[in-house]
Amino acid sequence: MDLAVKNITDLQSEIIRLEKLKQQQEMDLKERFNSPSSIFSAFKSLFPEHNGPKTGSIFNQDIWGLLSRVVLPFALNKTLFKGQGVLVKTLVGLVSQKASSYISEDSVTGVWDKAKDLVTGIFKKATHKAEQEHPVKSAVL
Structure with a gap:
């Protein structure tokens, strides 16, 4: 106005x-x-979602790929390569930047589902084995 x-x-x-x-x-x-x-x-x-093929560009990644670009080199340099020289840390950074292009929401959920299935399979086997060793006696009416 x-x-x-x-x-x-x-x-x-x-x-x-x-x-x-x-x-x-x-x-x-x-x-x-x-x-x-x-x-x-x-x-x-x-961060818009792209349904097409994912490329190595930083702008074509989802949130997991962007996070892995920062978290992966930091975590590797602070844990596995602690105390190493600048050259080793630089190489780790370059390799982990390249590897972060393969990390996406689909790959994270796939790994999570596999781990969940593995844990539930172990628990199912343990409960099935326990039931075989100690069967519950059914009462006759």
């Missing part, structure tokens, strides 16, 4: 209008970001 300010009362009314507009926008933002899930979805919208 472009109003020509010609006197002090026009200026004061415009200031009041802008303050009310500011308060309304603040309330709208607070309402939009009132829960952690809404904040996470707003953050996630910064």
